[in-house]
Amino acid sequence: MGTISTLNDIKKGVNLNIDGQPYSVTDANFVRMQQRQPVMQTKLKNLVDGKVLEKTFKPGDKVEYADLQRGKANYMYKDDENAYFMNNETYEQFDLPLDQLGNKINYLKEGTDCDVLYFEDQPVNVDIPIKVKLKVTQAPPGIKGDSSSNVTKQITLETGAVINAPLFINQGDEIIVNTEKEEYIERAK
Numbered sequence: 001m002g003t004i005s006t007l008n009d010i011k012k013g014v015n016l017n018i019d020g021q022p023y024s025v026t027d028a029n030f031v032r033m034q035q036r037q038p039v040m041q042t043k044l045k046n047l048v049d050g051k052v053l054e055k056t057f058k059p060g061d062k063v064e065y066a067d068l069q070r071g072k073a074n075y076m077y078k079d080d081e082n083a084y085f086m087n088n089e090t091y092e093q094f095d096l097p098l099d100q101l102g103n104k105i106n107y108l109k110e111g112t113d114c115d116v117l118y119f120e121d122q123p124v125n126v127d128i129p130i131k132v133k134l135k136v137t138q139a140p141p142g143i144k145g146d147s148s149s150n151v152t153k154q155i156t157l158e159t160g161a162v163i164n165a166p167l168f169i170n171q172g173d174e175i176i177v178n179t180e181k182e183e184y185i186e187r188a189k
Contacts, residue, residue, distance in 0.1 A: 004063050007040040015047070015066040018055070022047040022066040022119040047117060048124045049100065069118040073126070075108045085114065085126065094123050104128050106161035107179040128179055133188045134158055135174050142167030152184075 004010060007030065014025045023044035032038040040057040047068075057063065073085040073094075082095040083105055098105055108114070108128055115127040138156035152164040157177070165184040169175060174188035 002065050004065065005060075007038065007057060007059060010040050010042060010057055010063070015068050016044065017064040017066040018044065018053070022068060022117075022124065023053065026052070047119070050102070067120050069121075071116045071118060073114050073116045073123070075110065075112045075114055077110060078105060078108075083108070083126075085116065085123070087116070088113070096123060096126060101126060103182060104179065106159055106182075107132050107134070107157075107177060109134065109159055130178060130180055131176050131185065132179055133174055133176055134161075136165075136169060136171055139165070139169055139171045139173070141170075 004014075004016070010016075010025060011028050012025055016023045016025065023046055025042055026045050027043040029041045030038060031041055037059055039059075042055050042057065044053045044055055045051075046053065047066075072088040074088055076084045076086055076093070078084065078098065080098075082097055083101055084093060084095045086093050104126065109132075112128065112132065114129075116123050117125040117127070134157040136155050137158050140153055142153065151167055153167055153169075154162055155165045155169055156162050157175075161177075161182075163177065163182060163184055165175065169184070169187070176185040176188055177183070178185050
């Protein structure tokens with residue numbers, strides 16, 4: 001892609017290629033102090049591992065735009081090290097390391113469609129739906145009289161994830177889970 005050569009082009013939301021890794025600018029502040037060159041102080045989020053990098057750009061610094069594309073893929077399965085997906089358009093299969101996906105993998109069941117981020121034509125990250133419907137496989141019984149406040153219990157979902165849910169949720173129920181907050185939302189209808 002192109003190269004950024006002026007500080008004005010570095011702004012929030014721009015994707016940059018820094019040391020061969022894709023980063024998104026999450027914060028950019030133009031700073032001009034007396035008797036000094038103006039600089040652009042930035043916070044950059046690595047789109048592969050999610051780590052945040054603080055970097056200052058000076059006039060004359062050259063940085064490339066990141067070559068990013070988005071696509072759809074279907075989650076197939078996981079093993080001890082990787083999660084496997086299939087591109088919905090080309091039907092090509094690819095895998096991503098489980099540690100790269102983090103807790104997202106706890107809410108993926110076979111057949112779930114995901115958004116895939118491609119960097120230089122290689123899949124680097126997956127965004128899963130914010131709300132997913134999952135079946136409860138284990139839930140201890142709720143105890144009568146425990147309803148004086150917002151009491152919850154730990155339940156296990158079909159993917160193996162363990163979350164807190166209200167006492168009235170039972171084994172076999174289907175529930176909606178917020179994958180960003182990793183919490184119960186409601187019973188599935």
